[in-house]
Amino acid sequence: MMRLGIAGTGLVGGSIALRARAGGATVIAYDADPAALVRARERGAIDTIAIDLRELAAQCDTLVIALPVDATREALHALAGMPPGILPELTIDVASVKAAIAAGPVPAHFVGTHPMAGRERGGIDAADPALFAGATWAYVPPAEGALEPPVRAFIEAMGALPLPVDATRHDEIVALTSHLPQALSVLLGAQLAAASDGTQVKELCGPGMMSMLRLARSPESVWAPIVAANARPLAEQMHAFARTLMSVARGLEQGDISGLMAYFGDARRSADALEERLSTPARSSPYQ
Amino acid sequence: MMRLGIAGTGLVGGSIALRARAGGATVIAYDADPAALVRARERGAIDTIAIDLRELAAQCDTLVIALPVDATREALHALAGMPPGILPELTIDVASVKAAIAAGPVPAHFVGTHPMAGRERGGIDAADPALFAGATWAYVPPAEGALEPPVRAFIEAMGALPLPVDATRHDEIVALTSHLPQALSVLLGAQLAAASDGTQVKELCGPGMMSMLRLARSPESVWAPIVAANARPLAEQMHAFARTLMSVARGLEQGDISGLMAYFGDARRSADALEERLSTPARSSPYQ
Numbered sequence: 001m002m003r004l005g006i007a008g009t010g011l012v013g014g015s016i017a018l019r020a021r022a023g024g025a026t027v028i029a030y031d032a033d034p035a036a037l038v039r040a041r042e043r044g045a046i047d048t049i050a051i052d053l054r055e056l057a058a059q060c061d062t063l064v065i066a067l068p069v070d071a072t073r074e075a076l077h078a079l080a081g082m083p084p085g086i087l088p089e090l091t092i093d094v095a096s097v098k099a100a101i102a103a104g105p106v107p108a109h110f111v112g113t114h115p116m117a118g119r120e121r122g123g124i125d126a127a128d129p130a131l132f133a134g135a136t137w138a139y140v141p142p143a144e145g146a147l148e149p150p151v152r153a154f155i156e157a158m159g160a161l162p163l164p165v166d167a168t169r170h171d172e173i174v175a176l177t178s179h180l181p182q183a184l185s186v187l188l189g190a191q192l193a194a195a196s197d198g199t200q201v202k203e204l205c206g207p208g209m210m211s212m213l214r215l216a217r218s219p220e221s222v223w224a225p226i227v228a229a230n231a232r233p234l235a236e237q238m239h240a241f242a243r244t245l246m247s248v249a250r251g252l253e254q255g256d257i258s259g260l261m262a263y264f265g266d267a268r269r270s271a272d273a274l275e276e277r278l279s280t281p282a283r284s285s286p287y288q
Numbered sequence: 289m290m291r292l293g294i295a296g297t298g299l300v301g302g303s304i305a306l307r308a309r310a311g312g313a314t315v316i317a318y319d320a321d322p323a324a325l326v327r328a329r330e331r332g333a334i335d336t337i338a339i340d341l342r343e344l345a346a347q348c349d350t351l352v353i354a355l356p357v358d359a360t361r362e363a364l365h366a367l368a369g370m371p372p373g374i375l376p377e378l379t380i381d382v383a384s385v386k387a388a389i390a391a392g393p394v395p396a397h398f399v400g401t402h403p404m405a406g407r408e409r410g411g412i413d414a415a416d417p418a419l420f421a422g423a424t425w426a427y428v429p430p431a432e433g434a435l436e437p438p439v440r441a442f443i444e445a446m447g448a449l450p451l452p453v454d455a456t457r458h459d460e461i462v463a464l465t466s467h468l469p470q471a472l473s474v475l476l477g478a479q480l481a482a483a484s485d486g487t488q489v490k491e492l493c494g495p496g497m498m499s500m501l502r503l504a505r506s507p508e509s510v511w512a513p514i515v516a517a518n519a520r521p522l523a524e525q526m527h528a529f530a531r532t533l534m535s536v537a538r539g540l541e542q543g544d545i546s547g548l549m550a551y552f553g554d555a556r557r558s559a560d561a562l563e564e565r566l567s568t569p570a571r572s573s574p575y576q
Contacts, residue, residue, distance in 0.1 A: 169488070176483055177493045184476060187536070188469060190558070192464065194554070199461070200451060200453055200457070203426075203449075204404060204462055204465045206404035206423065215499065224545060228545050235537040238537035241475065242530045242533040242534045245533070246526070246527065246530045248471070250523075253523045257515045260515055264511070266477065268505050271498075271501035271505045274490070
């Protein structure tokens with residue numbers, strides 16, 4: 001039976017653990033926060049607890065580092081310094097940027113990955129074995145080709161769709177598909193906050209504003225290292241967005257709505273395509 | 289028993305009709321699209337059908353114009369030209385802008401209103417008697433003071449919270465709270481579409497992008513007259529947003545993430561306050 005190690009029992013680590021146990025794996029976990037481990041055991045996400053990262057690595061066949069970006073780099077650095085003999089057959093991370101991970105020291109048998117799933121609320125209490133159902137799960141094709149079949153098998157066992165992507169290209173793409181939406185949501189929430197003092201502004205918010213502020217509830221602690229690791233690609237996407245916004249606004253000042261209205265068709269096609277893809281039922285196979 | 293007239297049996301008109309009938313009112317409806325009237329009757333939203341706006345106005349005590357902005361102006365113009373004797377005791381509209389409505393010809397006993405509720409999909413099939421539960425429903429305080437109690441009673445009967453707002457101030461506020469979020473969603477969808485040709489971009493979209501594109505599915509036919517009527521206040525909000533975006537992006541280019549991260553706290557407080565307000569259970573009283 002597969003022994004799966006999880007470093008970090010938050011939303012992603014906890015969801016992986018729940019799914020793996022449901023598939024018959026034994027899950028061993030380590031988290032720097034003992035209370036998180038207790039909650040993870042109460043939720044039925046883990047079988048046993050390791051006392052540190054080294055013990056965790058020594059006891060499992062596959063190891064998942066499910067930590068924020070900066071903590072992921074530290075953990076991989078620590079693993080890279082351990083005796084190769086204790087390392088698992090496969091180690092993966094799930095961090096939201098891939099070039100910064102690939103650039104640092106990583107242990108033997110390592111593959112960088114990134115599941116395109118999440119929630120605005122983190123933590124083990126939000127974990128869900130179906131979190132990855134039908135989602136894309138990107139991985140950076142490993143130089144060690146023998147690692148590719150097991151990493152794909154792991155992703156498929158999570159109910160997700162494996163997608164090989166170059167690390168730098170991955171980061172450029174998620175600057176648009178993930179980091180720009182996050183930044184827009186935060187800046188919109190801040191513009192609302194700045195206008196909300198002593199007026200009727202809050203009362204005149206409806207479900208539209210609400211849906212645009214969902215991402216703004218994500219914690220700084222998760223986002224600061226992501227933004228730091230992907231600052232330039234994100235800045236490029238922001239500048240492109242700002243240029244379009246200003247061009248459209250200049251038209252509106254002159255009573256010309258055609259600039260804005262011309263984007264509705266493309267935008268709806270994007271939204272419809274995404275809705276269709278994300279609502280597709282998951283392929284799935286048990287993880288054992 | 290109250291006879292309620294509804295001109296336009298789309299999402300908002302249909303939802304008002306369903307709620308009013310559940311409260312015991314008789315609902316008479318007119319829609320330029322006969323198929324919409326048939327569907328509204330099949331859904332149990334209306335009791336009888338009027339052959340035109342004039343007959344509708346003559347047969348009801350309260351008349352709701354539930355049409356897109358431009359069609360609302362036309363309907364109010366037509367009503368203003370009818371003999372005062374056939375007009376209802378109260379006529380309201382539900383359009384998303386209020387200054388342009390107030391500036392045009394309106395019939396006697398008219399009050400401009402705007403419910404802060406909606407969905408990205410319109411039409412009678414999306415109508416819901418609970419659409420307005422707990423939502424703010426703005427109204428422009430009428431010069432004819434005797435109209436204020438009945439308009440407030442109507443809004444409360446819909447399960448919503450009446451909020452008096454000056455027409456111009458309303459439009460300035462919704463430029464921020466409704467029209468800017470719509471524009472950001474559309475421009476984000478368009479930027480995604482422009483980058484999506486032949487790449488892995490679509491596959492690397494997750495639930496975050498999805499939530500930011502929900503609004504982008506709203507139809508141009510609804511938004512074009514709103515944008516046209518509120519172009520300048522919207523342009524001001526867009527310029528303010530673009531300025532912040534560029535300032536933050538310039539910081540990121542130099543590896544300084546503090547500009548962006550500083551907005552997370554305000555943004556989360558906005559999002560939390562909105563979540564709390566929009567999830568508050570509705571006060572409600574029957575409409576009869």
